[in-house]
Amino acid sequence: MADLTHTLLDHDNLNLVLDNLKLGIIAHTTNRIITVFNKEAERITGYLKEEVIGKDCHMVFQEPFCGGKCSFCDGPPDFPFDTKEYPLNIITKDGSARQLEMTVSAIISHDNVFKGVLASFKDVTESFNLSLKAETLSSFAGIIGKDKTMQDIFRQIRDVAMYNYPVHVSGDTGTGKERVAYAIHDISSYGNGAFVPVNCGALPEGIVESELFGHVKGAFSGAIKERKGRFELAHKGTLFLDEVADLPLKTQVKLLRFLQEGSFEKVGGEKKVSVDVRIISATNKNLKAEVLAGNFREDLYYRLNVIPIHLPPLRQRKNDIPLLAAHFLKEAEKESKNGVPQLAEETLDVMLDYHWPGNVRELKNVIQFSVVRSRGNKILPSDLPMEITENKIFSVRTANTPPAPEILTAKGKLDIESVKTAIKKTGGNKSKAAKVLGVGRATLYRFLARNEELKTYADQF
Incomplete structure (x- = not known):
């Protein structure tokens, strides 16, 4: 009797500890049956403990709580089960959106048996919103920027990730369109699936349909076996159609049909293939102008441009240049066995005067070039590429000249x-x-x- 009382007290104490944590805690068995659900999990999700304990988590939340990042959709994952950390957007019981930081770990018994999973999560919605409101956020989902336009884009990425609506990202070459597309994918319910980028402009017109939709055996000369296209490879994930304006009109028709029906036919095939894919498109062209010129279908334009996101050129957010430069210098430091030089003040002045036709991508290249070229602990203007410094007059600081x-x-x-x-x-x-x-x-x-x-x-x- 004393042992039973002691066990009950231990159980009560454990629940007391869990309920006083500032982290949401959910534990479930390998069959997805929820065994632990603390007070903070109740507060964040809107569900009560008595509504979830002893039930399949997919049944409770109407879908995987962790969306496409769920490892238990097709049965327990292979053991050993690695700890995972990722951002996550959820819809609470009352229908509101919350942004979480999630950590998922395996529950292992003393005799090394895989018993289930422990998920801990923190609600960062308010801190994220406050940072956006105060415009103090300097990065989000791998994208660097503190300028007001970038804060607005961070907000758009967070909001659109909750829904499977087509997104079209526009902007000059080098502004980071693929980075934005990946950020949307990564924090969405499709984030556990593949991110499949396709440069539509680089695909030869003769094989573009086969590349996107696949082909059956014997569909054309050289088709010696059936082949999956990018749509199938992106099943349960995201297909990123970069330079979508360059798609041939014939392929545009097939893409439009997929967006309307959710299925397609392989080249040479008659069987309908259905896939669950999020579509994000991008172009550095004015897609509306391409429609007016007859190069792009108007009906497809409206299907793809449901949620437009426009990335500004770097010359319109020069306040971010010091921040981006510092980020690329840190990246260079990780790749180098030795320390990397820092930017001299006059070097940054020269960079701020430059018009950056290649945008963020060009800035990254310039930093890499200058790190290699520099011979001291400072990157001087003379270490920059010639196109940055031409027509500029500057003095080179010597070791004896104070800054x-x-x-x-x-x-x-x-x-x-x-x-x-x-x-x-x-x-x-x-x-x-x-x-x-x-x-x-x-x-x-x-x-x-x-x-x-x-x-x-x-x-x-």
């Missing part, structure tokens, strides 16, 4: 009023305003980035 003070002005430091005065005096020309203030342009940009009201004032000229 220019970063934020010295007549008042000693940058302040809002002196910056406003300089911007007004120069008609909004930031390069001239920096000279009036006696600072580098990079320093002025960083100051503006920290003061959104002042940045808005500067942008109105």
Whole structure:
């Protein structure tokens, strides 16, 4: 009797501990039967403990709680079961959307038997929303950016990931369209499936249908066996159609039919093939203009452009250049056995003056080039590629030359009023305003980035 009482007390204490955690906790068996569901899990999901304990988690939540990232949809996963960490969007019992950070681990018995899974999750919805509102978020789902336009894009990515509506990402070459597409895929319910990118412009017209939809044996000369296309390879995942404007009109018809019916026929085949695929398209062209020119079907345009996301060119968000450069330098440091040099202040000034036709991709290439070329602990303007520095006049700092003070002005430091005065005096020309203030342009940009009201004032000229 004493042993039973002790066991009950231990069980009560365990529940008490779990209910006082600030993490949602769910545990279930290898058959998906929920055995643990704490108070924080109740608060986050909207479901009560008595509604879920002893039931199949798929039945309780009407679908896998972790969406496409579920490892138990087709039975228990292979043992050993690796710990997984990932962002997750869920719909609560009352229909509201919540953003979580999820960790899933295996429950292993003392005799090394796989007993089930333990999922812990944290609700980060409010902190994410506050960061967006305050515009203090500097990265999201692998995308770097603190500019207001990027904060808006972060919000769009989070919102659209909840639904399986087609998304069309537009923007100049090198702005990061595939990165945005992958971010949507990764935090959506399709994130456990494959992300299959296709460059439609790189596919020869003669084989584009076969590449996308596959073919049956004998469909054409050389088709010696049946082959899956990209749509089938992306089943339960995301198909990213990059440069979709370059698709031949004949293939556009077949794509439209798939979007309407959810099925297609392989080249040379008669059997309907159904797949569950999220479609994200992208192009650096004006797709509406392509419709008017007769190069793109208007009905397909409206099918693909349900949720449009436009990425701004880097020249329109130069405040992010220091942030992006620092990120690429960290990447270079991970790949190098030695330390990497840092950007000199005057080098950043030169980079801020450049128009960046290749956008973020070009910036990454420039950082990699400069790291290799630099011979000291600073990347100097002379270490930059020629196209960045041509028509620029700059002085090379020697070891005995002290660096220019970063934020010295007549008042000693940058302040809002002196910056406003300089911007007004120069008609909004930031390069001239920096000279009036006696600072580098990079320093002025960083100051503006920290003061959104002042940045808005500067942008109105």
